[in-house]
Amino acid sequence: MRKWILYILFFAFSFSAFATHNRAGEITYRNLSGLTYEFTITTYTYTPSPADRPELELFWGDGTSTIVPRDQKTNLPNDISYNTYIGTHTFAGPATYTVYIEDPNRNAGVLNIPNSVNVVFYIETTIVINPFLGPNNSPLLLNPPIDNACVNTPFIHNPGAYDIDGDSLSYKLINCMGEDGLDIPGYMYPSASTSLSIDAFTGDLLWDSPIFQGEYNIAILIQEWRHGTLIGSIVRDMQIEVSGCNNNPPVIANLKDTCVVAGTLLTFPVYATDIDSNLVTLTANGGPMNQAVSPALFNSTSGIYSATGSFIWQTECEHVKKQPYLMTFKATDNGFPVKLVDIESMMITVVAPAPQNLVASPLGNSILLAWDISPCSNAIGYKIYRRNGYYGYVHSNCETGVPAYTGYTYIATVNNVSTTNFTDSNNGLGLIHGIDYCYMVIAYFSDGAESYASNEACASLIKDIPVITNISVINTDVTNGSMYIAWSKPDALDTIQIPGPYKYLLWRANNNAGTGLILVDSLSGLNDTIYNDDLLNTSSFPYSYRIDLYNDTPGNRYLVGSTQIASSVFISTIPSDNEIKILWNPNIPWINQKYIVYRKNDLTLLFDSIGTSFTNEFSDVGLVNGKNYCYKVKSIGSYFSTGFVDPIVNFSQITCDSPVDHTPSCPPVLSVIPDCQKIENSLLWTNPNNNCTNDVISYNIYFSSSSNNLELLASVNNPDDTFFIHKDLITIAGCYAVSAVDSFGNESVLSNVICLDIDSCDIYELPNVFTPDGDGFNDYFIPFPYDFVDRIDLHIFNRWGKVVFEATDPDINWNGKNINTNVDCSEGVYFVVCDVYEIRLDGIKMRTITTSLHLLR
Numbered sequence: 001m002r003k004w005i006l007y008i009l010f011f012a013f014s015f016s017a018f019a020t021h022n023r024a025g026e027i028t029y030r031n032l033s034g035l036t037y038e039f040t041i042t043t044y045t046y047t048p049s050p051a052d053r054p055e056l057e058l059f060w061g062d063g064t065s066t067i068v069p070r071d072q073k074t075n076l077p078n079d080i081s082y083n084t085y086i087g088t089h090t091f092a093g094p095a096t097y098t099v100y101i102e103d104p105n106r107n108a109g110v111l112n113i114p115n116s117v118n119v120v121f122y123i124e125t126t127i128v129i130n131p132f133l134g135p136n137n138s139p140l141l142l143n144p145p146i147d148n149a150c151v152n153t154p155f156i157h158n159p160g161a162y163d164i165d166g167d168s169l170s171y172k173l174i175n176c177m178g179e180d181g182l183d184i185p186g187y188m189y190p191s192a193s194t195s196l197s198i199d200a201f202t203g204d205l206l207w208d209s210p211i212f213q214g215e216y217n218i219a220i221l222i223q224e225w226r227h228g229t230l231i232g233s234i235v236r237d238m239q240i241e242v243s244g245c246n247n248n249p250p251v252i253a254n255l256k257d258t259c260v261v262a263g264t265l266l267t268f269p270v271y272a273t274d275i276d277s278n279l280v281t282l283t284a285n286g287g288p289m290n291q292a293v294s295p296a297l298f299n300s301t302s303g304i305y306s307a308t309g310s311f312i313w314q315t316e317c318e319h320v321k322k323q324p325y326l327m328t329f330k331a332t333d334n335g336f337p338v339k340l341v342d343i344e345s346m347m348i349t350v351v352a353p354a355p356q357n358l359v360a361s362p363l364g365n366s367i368l369l370a371w372d373i374s375p376c377s378n379a380i381g382y383k384i385y386r387r388n389g390y391y392g393y394v395h396s397n398c399e400t401g402v403p404a405y406t407g408y409t410y411i412a413t414v415n416n417v418s419t420t421n422f423t424d425s426n427n428g429l430g431l432i433h434g435i436d437y438c439y440m441v442i443a444y445f446s447d448g449a450e451s452y453a454s455n456e457a458c459a460s461l462i463k464d465i466p467v468i469t470n471i472s473v474i475n476t477d478v479t480n481g482s483m484y485i486a487w488s489k490p491d492a493l494d495t496i497q498i499p500g501p502y503k504y505l506l507w508r509a510n511n512n513a514g515t516g517l518i519l520v521d522s523l524s525g526l527n528d529t530i531y532n533d534d535l536l537n538t539s540s541f542p543y544s545y546r547i548d549l550y551n552d553t554p555g556n557r558y559l560v561g562s563t564q565i566a567s568s569v570f571i572s573t574i575p576s577d578n579e580i581k582i583l584w585n586p587n588i589p590w591i592n593q594k595y596i597v598y599r600k601n602d603l604t605l606l607f608d609s610i611g612t613s614f615t616n617e618f619s620d621v622g623l624v625n626g627k628n629y630c631y632k633v634k635s636i637g638s639y640f641s642t643g644f645v646d647p648i649v650n651f652s653q654i655t656c657d658s659p660v661d662h663t664p665s666c667p668p669v670l671s672v673i674p675d676c677q678k679i680e681n682s683l684l685w686t687n688p689n690n691n692c693t694n695d696v697i698s699y700n701i702y703f704s705s706s707s708n709n710l711e712l713l714a715s716v717n718n719p720d721d722t723f724f725i726h727k728d729l730i731t732i733a734g735c736y737a738v739s740a741v742d743s744f745g746n747e748s749v750l751s752n753v754i755c756l757d758i759d760s761c762d763i764y765e766l767p768n769v770f771t772p773d774g775d776g777f778n779d780y781f782i783p784f785p786y787d788f789v790d791r792i793d794l795h796i797f798n799r800w801g802k803v804v805f806e807a808t809d810p811d812i813n814w815n816g817k818n819i820n821t822n823v824d825c826s827e828g829v830y831f832v833v834c835d836v837y838e839i840r841l842d843g844i845k846m847r848t849i850t851t852s853l854h855l856l857r
Contacts, residue, residue, distance in 0.1 A: 021049035022106050022121035023080065024145035024217070026236040027058075027099060029127060031135040032088065037127065039099060041068065041085040044146050044239070046107040047075055053083070053103065060089050061097030061127075078241075080146055094131055100124035100181060110239070111214040113176060114186040120179040126233045133226050138234055139163040141222075142285045143328070145238030148338045150245035152193065155207040156343045158328045159236055161222055162287040166321040166447045168225040171203040176219045176237055190216040190240070202326065202345040210242040227448065247335035250274040252282075252344040255329065259349045259398035261452070262317045262376060270298075270309045272331035272342065279334040282309040286327035288348060293318045298329075307331065315350050317376035322449035324349040351400055352376045352451035355420075355441045360459035363423065365430035367459050370421045371441055374451065379443040382414040383450070384422055388591060389640045390438050390458050401450040402440050417443065432564055432589040433467045434488075434639035436460050460641045464492045465561030466504065466529070466547050467639070468589065471568045472650035473538050473632075481538025481653070485531045487547050487563055488644050493526075498551045498560055502526050505548040508533065512587045514544035514565035524552075538653045542570030544587065564589035569635050569652035577661040579621045582631055590648050592637035600630040600654075607632060623659045625744070630656040661744035666692035668699065668722070668740055670751040674732040676761035676787050683724040685738045685751060695743040702737045706842055707755055710737055731788045733757050733841040757841045761787040764810065764836045764847075769854045772816030772824070781814040781853070790844050793835040796853065799828065810836075816855060827857050 025043035032038055041056060059065040068087035075081050091097060103121045110116035125138060142160030149155035161169050173196070178184040189196050194208040198220065205220070217239050224232040253271040260266040274280045281302040288296035296313035309329070319325075324347035331342045358371040369384065383401075385408040393406050402408045414422055424431065424439070431437060438458040443451040470486035485506065503524050507517040520533060536543065544567040549560040567587040574581040582597060597618045598607035607630075611618055623629060633652040638644075668685035675682065689696050696719045703713035703726065713736075716724060726736075737750040764786040771778045789810045796805040796814070805819045818825050834849040 021045040021051040027125040036090040122177040249340035250331040255346040257347040280307040287325035319350040354452035355454040358454040358457040360457040366425040374443040468563040476654040481536040483533040503552040510541040573657040596634040664746040664748040665740040731839040788839040
């Protein structure tokens, strides 16, 4: 046995000695083709350890694994070895895979990992293969996961993540993981005098400040996002060695995020100083310095007390991305025993230049757009935006695309960067004469990046057909109503091609949409552009019109063109409590900027203006319920183009209505007080007239003897009488609610429902002692005072289990004699079992009482 114990101890010691080495690491990958990816494991190990890993087992997350050989090992200062392992794997299909390694063990002495020498080193990377999101490469981590810090001095680190696909990155601290990818038992974040945190956007890790010397491990989860969807993640497990120092870190002057137009040179200085007058060295890394085409340069310098570096980047169109590039600048001093650092991060966004020289030209009922080709040939194409009327947009710094606040809306995409024209025909429906259409164009890229917006270009259709301007109600009547219709004649008519004479045909429909048009009349000549349409039911219907222009040359009669359909402003009303809402929705080709609402004055019989609306509705409030009010609306609009009446003014029909109260009052708030002796319940509630309404005239009281199916119990017809007593009950158990009724008969929802049960009264209970000795006190076994018991079923047993008394009367009244022999029962302990049938909220319910009874004489 001793031999086996020694062998086990030796084996455990040997395993520990040969396995204690892992300091830090991560797993990255790149897509080779299709479902095939190349993964790189990077580890940092303890150089003196006899444990060495010429190969590692890499688990692919699909139930398989591969032994991956080491590709490189480099011994670094401070007993650190840098190792890389490269493996290739083809996945079976789209899915989410967690790729990981699990290697014994971590190096000894990590302060925030209990017994770290025997804790498994685990790192993982998640890859999401989604054909709809496209292939993906993990970010590259440009800064090593081994760093140094000083006690009581703020420590800063950045992993220097760069994503070659331009995906968004986010960062968070997580627990270091051990066997099976589980959190390490007892793991805790390193102690800090103030805080330990990471910037979710930049990845700056700030430990302010270490308290104790020693080695610590933390884990950073770096997640990739594409179009708002998580597409992968990396877990970096890093080690920080904290030492005692008499030194202050250098400081880099603040750097601000910036934008640069592709094709221009970005250059700026970076300054660092050291309060201890140590030697300061400036270095930098980031996405701009890792470009295949025209990478950025940073001229690093060193100096006593201060150092200055120059960032230089000749940007190109290949650098345009939706996501900004992260640059990290690092200032390192030559302090002892730890070289302290400061890191300053900044974001650089490379924006594509705007398409130039946008021009808009009318062409029939369309507008032709043309612009210069984007200087960025890697753009996918262009997006077209339109609005009515000129805005005067000038983009602010880094404001790409066309912002919604300009009123421009997206109308089309051109999917070829070489195609530099577009015809806007309003999706084949044709544009409207009289509107000044304005456009902007942007270039867009495969990752969603957008250029700055082009200049605004505006144009109106050539006025070679009539343009309708007025559809206004003159008179409101069921049979004698009349409408005013007006239009603007064409002023760019080709009289050589269309010699005339000319004729207008007027069409009408009794609806908003212009369906079912009928011919009303014809007018000869171009100048006859006004028409009064009579004998209409303007009270009940809106009316729509269209005017056709015909060339009426004998033997050559044909349609020249038609106006857009336009309808009258037809108002409808929705009455409610002391209020009438007025609604309208005209179908018009021009744009109405505002509406004036009029109400008839009962004294002057004239219509007075009562308000202005910039939408298609208006609420007239503070009215008297039941009183009749009459309204009409005036619309004021424009075509935003020259050659038309401006403003365009039209009137609706007149309509009348009366406000009526369909809105119930607020419900009262109820309280109920039971009286168990009188067997009655007192109800008290609040008066809604005191806080939310003013016309409650009565109350309805609802009751149920069970917990459902409330029914009307009584009504109280005085709004100030908020008290009611429910009498003549057999039990206080029941549920109550109250509603309020207003002067229009509207009943509120029920108040809070209050249910009472007999628990608020005296519950049936039995004493445990009685003395049937004839002294007039406690001679009978009776219950304590009780309420609402229908019956009982009581049995009293002696110590041998024999029944000595039975009763169904709730009052019991046992005199201590044996029910079988009528002989006094002897002193002693008896056992009582009593089924009590109580009149409760949900009916008669049985409750069993078991107790002991002491009989004394």
